[in-house]
Amino acid sequence: QSLKIGLVPADGIGREVIPAARAAIEALGSDIPKPEFVDLLAGFELFTRTGTALPDETVEALKECDCALFGSVSSPSKRVTGYSSPIVALRKKLDLYANIRPVVSVAPNPNDKPSVDLIVVRENTECLYVKQEEIKSTESGREARAIRLITERASARIGRMAFELARARPRKHLTIIHKSNVLSVTDGLFRETVRAIPKQNPGRYDDVTIAEQLVDSAVYRLFREPQIYDVMVAPNLYGDIISDAAAALVGSLGLVPSINAGDSFVMGEPVHGSAPDIAGKNIANPIASIRSAALMLRHLGYGAPADRLDKAVDQVIREGQVLTPDLGGKATTQEALDAVLRKL
Amino acid sequence: QSLKIGLVPADGIGREVIPAARAAIEALGSDIPKPEFVDLLAGFELFTRTGTALPDETVEALKECDCALFGSVSSPSKRVTGYSSPIVALRKKLDLYANIRPVVSVAPNPNDKPSVDLIVVRENTECLYVKQEEIKSTESGREARAIRLITERASARIGRMAFELARARPRKHLTIIHKSNVLSVTDGLFRETVRAIPKQNPGRYDDVTIAEQLVDSAVYRLFREPQIYDVMVAPNLYGDIISDAAAALVGSLGLVPSINAGDSFVMGEPVHGSAPDIAGKNIANPIASIRSAALMLRHLGYGAPADRLDKAVDQVIREGQVLTPDLGGKATTQEALDAVLRKL
Ligand SMILES: CC(C)[C@H](C(=O)O)[C@@H](O)C(=O)O
Numbered sequence A, B: 001q002s003l004k005i006g007l008v009p010a011d012g013i014g015r016e017v018i019p020a021a022r023a024a025i026e027a028l029g030s031d032i033p034k035p036e037f038v039d040l041l042a043g044f045e046l047f048t049r050t051g052t053a054l055p056d057e058t059v060e061a062l063k064e065c066d067c068a069l070f071g072s073v074s075s076p077s078k079r080v081t082g083y084s085s086p087i088v089a090l091r092k093k094l095d096l097y098a099n100i101r102p103v104v105s106v107a108p109n110p111n112d113k114p115s116v117d118l119i120v121v122r123e124n125t126e127c128l129y130v131k132q133e134e135i136k137s138t139e140s141g142r143e144a145r146a147i148r149l150i151t152e153r154a155s156a157r158i159g160r161m162a163f164e165l166a167r168a169r170p171r172k173h174l175t176i177i178h179k180s181n182v183l184s185v186t187d188g189l190f191r192e193t194v195r196a197i198p199k200q201n202p203g204r205y206d207d208v209t210i211a212e213q214l215v216d217s218a219v220y221r222l223f224r225e226p227q228i229y230d231v232m233v234a235p236n237l238y239g240d241i242i243s244d245a246a247a248a249l250v251g252s253l254g255l256v257p258s259i260n261a262g263d264s265f266v267m268g269e270p271v272h273g274s275a276p277d278i279a280g281k282n283i284a285n286p287i288a289s290i291r292s293a294a295l296m297l298r299h300l301g302y303g304a305p306a307d308r309l310d311k312a313v314d315q316v317i318r319e320g321q322v323l324t325p326d327l328g329g330k331a332t333t334q335e336a337l338d339a340v341l342r343k344l
């Protein structure tokens, strides 16, 4: 038996951190089925060379894989006709409806509670990400419109995912993020649908406490009192913003992993972007990608090897000897990876 | 000559902080034309009593005023048929297209540079705030859609406002906030339109440096390196979120003022909400409202009395003797107000 893992480094530092994650997976040895890696193309750079940001072959090949790791995509600095973000497209094409982003600080002592320990559960297929936009000329200039779509179906499935995650955690607390004081219909639907889930599953979520927060005040409170959050569930765009905000609390985006999960596929992805300013310099932090690999493996049921990866990473962070520049250190990507591998 | 000021405390702590701002304005004496206050109704509580959140009389009376102060509105805890936020409506009805939110920390020493010193310039009339939403039933459940509107006209006028503010500041730096890697059409239009402004005003903005940032990474960097920002210009919803994020940096939402400004009217408004948890307890921080009054007066051309108010507030914060609970003190709203009045 083998584990077929698609690798889509895409742009910028994605090309440095995905190979690091691959090496970390390989180092797990017989803890997991023998990994078989499939190198796949996507990205803005690919688009500028070939006119395609996400080749059909990549999508088809991913469908043959057991799981995948995605790197990061660069954003065009101007509007580019025909270009559309391959990660947004992949999430939809593979119906990876849940973007799960745990943000956890590493306490100085392994027995201490981390000061930040939350999971952002972001809806991954709709909201403004449906990309239904149009523009027209009028007498007073151009007018552009985008559709923000919120469906009961997508809100219910992301809500269930969030409740499932919440009930499995010690605090069992779920905060629903919305802006229904302005978007009473769309965010109203999201909020109501998530709130209705316990009723549809009598008994199952009795222990889960539920709170809600407007997105603006959620960001404010995230910075002031992050400990109030346990699991946060949010429509797509709010989830995007909130997970970056939460990442700032733990020291670096270079530490924060995610998975894009559907009912039949999972794709790990570091939360950071392609970081063009440091790309190609071998100084990108590989930890977010290594942790994304761990999340992906755990999601597939390989909890023990995932824990091994996480513990190795935590040790390296705790010791603070081999850190990349985003964490104030001087280590290269390779050195940071080697430090993790030594702890495995 | 008199200065006719509409007062709309609306809900919750708005009813405590707007009277405080009124008292601060009255204390300015002959520095400004004799203020004449007009008490006006609006709010969610009014809606629950009367079925109207924003009476026509309030809107008409405001049109007869020289300026206004608005408090805060409570958000319904469930979807309420017929209710719509009065502040969102007022911004549109009075065409107060710019929401200007300076976020400035008070340095311990009056001669030191503040560690955070930025202005969020938020477009105030469109984006998802047009509230064009609809919902329908389908075979797979309900589907809700909202329109996000971005026009060239509104982007240009908020952009001009931002460039004007930037050129008047020492650093003369403008950051355009958008998410055009996903919303290439709507945010693409916003970004292009703002970027085109210097070309339309040759010479005027030559000294202004321009940067841009995706909204998610803007929130991240706001927490990590707030000093990179000077003036930030953003579509409505991003501006809403970013100004709350920035408020977290200076210690409390209770410190952050704003004005809603149009070409012929200005309305001051604290950035904080109605804070139902502390409403009626006389412990709300009046500083955001007093500073909003100062901003409003400065916008009307009364720079010297506005400076007097700001300096008095800064002194009270610096001395740290009379602070409300949000700042870690024990003072009441009245005591905090009195402390400011003593410094005037
Ligand atoms: C690159 C971009 C399209 C993407 C998003 O907005 O989802 C990124 O910010 C993320 O968080 O994964």
Ligand SMILES: CC(C)[C@H](C(=O)O)[C@@H](O)C(=O)O
Binding pocket: A181, A182, A216, B073, B085, B087, B088, B240, B271
């Ligand atoms: C109360 C609400 C409608 C409002 C907004 O979203 O604009 C508030 O958050 C603000 O920032 O003034």
